[in-house]
Every structure is written in structure tokens, then in C-alpha cells.
Amino acid sequence: MKKIFFAALLTVALIFSGTELFTSRAQKIDEIAEIVEGAKILVLNYHQIADKDIYLAVPPSVFDMQMKYLVDSGCVTITPDELYAGLNGEIELPEKPVLITFDDGYLDNYTNAFPILKKYGLHATVFVIPAFTSVNPGYMTWEQLKEMEANGITVESHTLTHPKLEELPDDEIRSELLNSKSLLEQNLGHPIEFLAYPTGTYNLHIAGIAQAAGYKGAFTIKYGIVDKGSNFFALERVPIFHSPTTMKDFYERIVWRQNFEEFGWMKR
Numbered sequence: 627m628k629k630i631f632f633a634a635l636l637t638v639a640l641i642f643s644g645t646e647l648f649t650s651r652a653q654k655i656d657e658i659a660e661i662v663e664g665a666k667i668l669v670l671n672y673h674q675i676a677d678k679d680i681y682l683a684v685p686p687s688v689f690d691m692q693m694k695y696l697v698d699s700g701c702v703t704i705t706p707d708e709l710y711a712g713l714n715g716e717i718e719l720p721e722k723p724v725l726i727t728f729d730d731g732y733l734d735n736y737t738n739a740f741p742i743l744k745k746y747g748l749h750a751t752v753f754v755i756p757a758f759t760s761v762n763p764g765y766m767t768w769e770q771l772k773e774m775e776a777n778g779i780t781v782e783s784h785t786l787t788h789p790k791l792e793e794l795p796d797d798e799i800r801s802e803l804l805n806s807k808s809l810l811e812q813n814l815g816h817p818i819e820f821l822a823y824p825t826g827t828y829n830l831h832i833a834g835i836a837q838a839a840g841y842k843g844a845f846t847i848k849y850g851i852v853d854k855g856s857n858f859f860a861l862e863r864v865p866i867f868h869s870p871t872t873m874k875d876f877y878e879r880i881v882w883r884q885n886f887e888e889f890g891w892m893k894r
């Protein structure tokens with residue numbers, strides 16, 4: 627009799643705890659749904675578009691396939707300004723917004739990526755190192771940047787000389803951020819308000835300096851999808867690297883990753 631009583635008690639306890647678990651999980655899903663509700667923006671991060679056997683260089687033929695995939699799947703490319711306004715609720719973003727970004731301002735962005743972007747009518751953003759612009763032969767010139775800007779490409783800052791900001795004293799961080807901004811503004815004739823942290827490294831202190839320097843947002847290499855829960859000074863990106871299976875990796879990163887995130891398995 628005692629045994630039966632305990633068995634019944636155990637069953638009731640299990641049912642009760644099961645309900646508890648279910649409730650808290652349901653609540654969690656509600657919370658996650660609330661966080662991801664609204665704008666969800668895929669920000670792709672490229673470096674070089676070239677036939678080189680290094681992970682930072684995506685071959686032009688593969689880049690072409692990736693851009694075609696975005697177009698065929700109904701993605702609409704946006705600018706950093708649109709991302710900012712969309713997250714702030716000032717404008718309505720397209721259903722599948724994508725921000726295509728390139729770091730460093732390599733010459734091949736002009737020679738190889740730009741013709742492909744133009745062919746598909748896509749917008750993109752290049753974060754350049756103005757100390758290298760028109761100086762280092764491996765990087766784009768001011769003329770090339772202006773031509774790209776006249777054709778749907780946005781140019782923003784990747785600091786003046788690409789140092790690891792975390793290793794610099796405050797005054798040098800400030801001058802890297804302010805001088806790159808003003809040099810770009812002088813040469814391109816429009817406000818520069820977005821930054822990509824060199825090597826992706828940042829912390830709250832650096833983010834504060836960037837904000838005080840007049841930036842509205844900064845991109846990291848923190849892997850993830852930008853949404854309402856994102857910090858404007860720690861914007862997530864999905865890096866696209868070259869590998870023996872670049873195209874397969876691309877699908878996995880942009881398709882599966884988003885599904886995982888939706889259930890809160892990745893970012894939070």
C-alpha cells in the first residue's frame with residue numbers, strides 16, 4: 627500500500643514538474659519570438675574576391691553564384707542607413723533584407739566584385755582604410771571608390787590604418803576613428819557614420835569612443851543575424867570565407883544559421 631502511495635506521489639510530482647518545464651519553455655519561446663519579431667537582417671562579410679587559394683578570397687565565379695542565389699531567393703540588398711532606420715522603426719524594410727559588406731577596400735572589390743554586383747543590380751558596402759586608398763597598389767583609389775558610389779556601393783570607415791584598437795591608448799583610438807571619418811568625408815563628400823572594427827575586435831569602451839566620434843553604428847565579426855535585439859555598436863555579420871566547399875558553406879551559413887537562431891540556439 628505504501629509502495630502504491632509513493633508511486634502515485636511520484637507520478638503526480640513528475641506530471642507537475644513536466645507541466646512546469648513545459649510552461650517555462652513556452653514562455654521562453656514567447657520571449658524569443660518577441661525579440662526576433664520585426665526586422666531581421668543578414669549582413670554578409672567578404673574581404674577579397676579573387677582566384678587565390680586563401681580563406682579571405684572568394685573566387686569571382688563563386689561570388690557570382692552567391693549573388694545570383696540572393697537575387698533568386700528574393701533577397702533585397704540594403705544600405706547601412708536603411709539598416710539603421712529599419713531597426714529604429716523609421717522605415718519598413720523589405721521582407722528579406724541583406725547587407726553585403728567588404729572589409730579593407732581591396733582593389734579586387736573594384737575589378738572583380740563590382741561588375742558582378744552591377745550585373746545583378748545589388749547594393750553593397752565597402753569599409754575602407756583611407757591611409758591605403760590611392761597609396762597602396764593592392765587597394766582601391768579615390769576615383770574607383772567614387773565610381774562605385776555612383777553605382778549603388780556605399781563606402782564607410784574601417785579606421786585610418788587598421789590597427790588592433792584594443793591595443794591602443796584612448797587618444798590613438800579616437801584619432802583612428804576621427805581621422806578616417808574626416809578623410810573619407812573630404813574625399814567622398816558625404817557623412818561617414820558607420821564603422822567596421824579592424825579584425826572585428828571591440829569592447830564597450832571602444833564602442834563608446836566610436837559613438838562619441840560621431841558614428842551611428844559599428845560592425846563586428848560576431849557571427850549572427852542583426853535584429854531588434856542587436857547593439858548598434860556590436861552589429862553581427864556572417865563571414866563568407868573561401869574553402870574547398872565555399873558554396874555549400876554559404877548555404878549552410880545563411881540558411882541553417884537563421885533557422886537555428888530563430889529557436890534561440892545560437893545567439894542568446
Ligand SMILES: [Zn+2]
Binds near residue numbers: 788823
Ligand atoms: Zn580588416
